[in-house]
Amino acid sequence: MRTDITLDEVARHNKPDDIWIVVDSQVYDLSKFYEMHPGGVHVLLEVAGKDATDEFYSLHRHAVLDKYKRLRIGSIAGQTPQVVQEDGAISKVPYAESSFWMGSKSPYYNESHVAFRKAVRTFIDQELRPHAQEYEDQGGKIDVALFQKMGRFGLLASRIGPGPHLKFVPSLPAGIKPEQFDYFHEQIAHEEMSRLGSPGFADGLGAGFCIGLPPLLAFGTKDMIQNIVPSVLLGDKRICLAITEPYAGSDVANIRATAKKTPDGKFYIVNGVKKWITNGHFSDYFVTAVRTGGAGTSGISMLLIPRSEGLETKQMKTSYSSAAGTAYVTYDNVKVPVENLVGKENAGFPVIMFNFNHERWYIISAMNYASRSIVEESFKWAVQRRVFGKSLIEQPVIRFKLAKMIAEVESISNWLEQVTYNMTKMTYKEQSMHLAGPIALLKFQTTRVAHDVADDAVQILGGRAITKTGLGSKVEAFQRTYKYGSILGGSEEIMADLGVRMAMKQFPKNARL
Numbered sequence: 001m002r003t004d005i006t007l008d009e010v011a012r013h014n015k016p017d018d019i020w021i022v023v024d025s026q027v028y029d030l031s032k033f034y035e036m037h038p039g040g041v042h043v044l045l046e047v048a049g050k051d052a053t054d055e056f057y058s059l060h061r062h063a064v065l066d067k068y069k070r071l072r073i074g075s076i077a078g079q080t081p082q083v084v085q086e087d088g089a090i091s092k093v094p095y096a097e098s099s100f101w102m103g104s105k106s107p108y109y110n111e112s113h114v115a116f117r118k119a120v121r122t123f124i125d126q127e128l129r130p131h132a133q134e135y136e137d138q139g140g141k142i143d144v145a146l147f148q149k150m151g152r153f154g155l156l157a158s159r160i161g162p163g164p165h166l167k168f169v170p171s172l173p174a175g176i177k178p179e180q181f182d183y184f185h186e187q188i189a190h191e192e193m194s195r196l197g198s199p200g201f202a203d204g205l206g207a208g209f210c211i212g213l214p215p216l217l218a219f220g221t222k223d224m225i226q227n228i229v230p231s232v233l234l235g236d237k238r239i240c241l242a243i244t245e246p247y248a249g250s251d252v253a254n255i256r257a258t259a260k261k262t263p264d265g266k267f268y269i270v271n272g273v274k275k276w277i278t279n280g281h282f283s284d285y286f287v288t289a290v291r292t293g294g295a296g297t298s299g300i301s302m303l304l305i306p307r308s309e310g311l312e313t314k315q316m317k318t319s320y321s322s323a324a325g326t327a328y329v330t331y332d333n334v335k336v337p338v339e340n341l342v343g344k345e346n347a348g349f350p351v352i353m354f355n356f357n358h359e360r361w362y363i364i365s366a367m368n369y370a371s372r373s374i375v376e377e378s379f380k381w382a383v384q385r386r387v388f389g390k391s392l393i394e395q396p397v398i399r400f401k402l403a404k405m406i407a408e409v410e411s412i413s414n415w416l417e418q419v420t421y422n423m424t425k426m427t428y429k430e431q432s433m434h435l436a437g438p439i440a441l442l443k444f445q446t447t448r449v450a451h452d453v454a455d456d457a458v459q460i461l462g463g464r465a466i467t468k469t470g471l472g473s474k475v476e477a478f479q480r481t482y483k484y485g486s487i488l489g490g491s492e493e494i495m496a497d498l499g500v501r502m503a504m505k506q507f508p509k510n511a512r513l
């Protein structure tokens, strides 16, 4: 690769079939590429032989240069690239990271969290990001090799909290010891996955797992923990949680799928349907809520159902990528050994409730970092975009929008860290008692903020934000999918209501104005 190219030399390559351009000090030979250029031939001819850095960055994401690095032939003598995007790097764009990571003091984080985020981000940049856009656009089943890489790296195990399961994997990111691992590490793992900016692909890589495996860890039999849990944590097998039905979403108490015992008492025969089951289309195991008793909450049981005869999954066409494997699941006389009961018969409702706080907290962690990455996208664009003779950021109306986005996202981060801290100090049972209300309200607020962020970001990026490829692709994906967070794990309205109902339980009887 040459390092002695001069601008004069570049200037001589300025005709069709002989086009060199400079982008950020690097020289690209587009002679063979220009007829394939998605933006057309003419735009390239206009800048042939010139430094086209400004033109390039006003029309493309930096990632285009990585993808087409084969066109690079060298660099301008004495110049080095100014735009550097290193794998695993923490962003320097103000508010692109939560405050501790931007240099602020924090009582919550230590060196292990810093090393953990760095290791996870580097892994994601190197192993997952290169596949993200293709899966996001084209959908399809995610290669099991990616799950296995995540599993062996310890990233899957890191997404379901501290606990004995961490010992089932060879190591954790950055060599963190299982006994060092806390909910802040887990929060970071969720944040980093959502930062990918490819929501369907990111959810495909474990949203079902994050809610499907915890019930087995807490209520599963020894056999399940020894024989099934490790294969899922290592990424060899996939699991999902199957509760929601066409008839019952947030109204879990009214599920209709049934499990009837065979006369010999050895099996359950399961019949029914489940809908919107994330990762269901490619899962090997379905942790399924079924009705084994009468109406209401006291007639529900949880069963671990392997993909087997009578269980079928159909890919659902939702707003986001089919890479998430969102499925319609049908159970047609599926024979399940009674040993596959998770917890006790007719005591499935507490199993479902047990994990809801963790699920909601996980959604908050992921959703708010996704919102934050949209703040970063909007900020970068506002600074680099020139319109009416000045950059967008010089317009007060744009600064106001950014101010609102930043302030809202920062508030969520601070409340979230405070909740996470409390989680590190409480047992799971205490968390349910003391944190269910705050987590519900925080989830409600997080998805309201995501709504505002999506709205403002679309206005800042304009047409790019409604275009699936190119500069606005991340904002486009966000504005199309942020609503998932306001429905999954309990709708926004139910969260708000629960938060206030929980507060009412603490309301002093003698409080008066």
Ligand code: HEM
Residues within 6 Å of the ligand: 021, 023, 028, 030, 037, 038, 039, 040, 043, 044, 047, 052, 055, 056, 059, 060, 061, 064, 065, 068, 071, 469, 470, 471
């Ligand atoms: C290394 C050099 C370049 C490569 C590899 C490249 C590649 C691409 C690619 C892959 C796209 C599709 C959209 C996207 O993914 O962002 C695109 C679009 C485009 N490119 Fe380039 N390009 C290069 C340089 C340039 C330059 C120097 C200009 C203009 C002066 C230009 C103008 C355009 C235009 C106008 C579009 C369409 C943008 C739109 O749809 O809004 N390209 N280019």
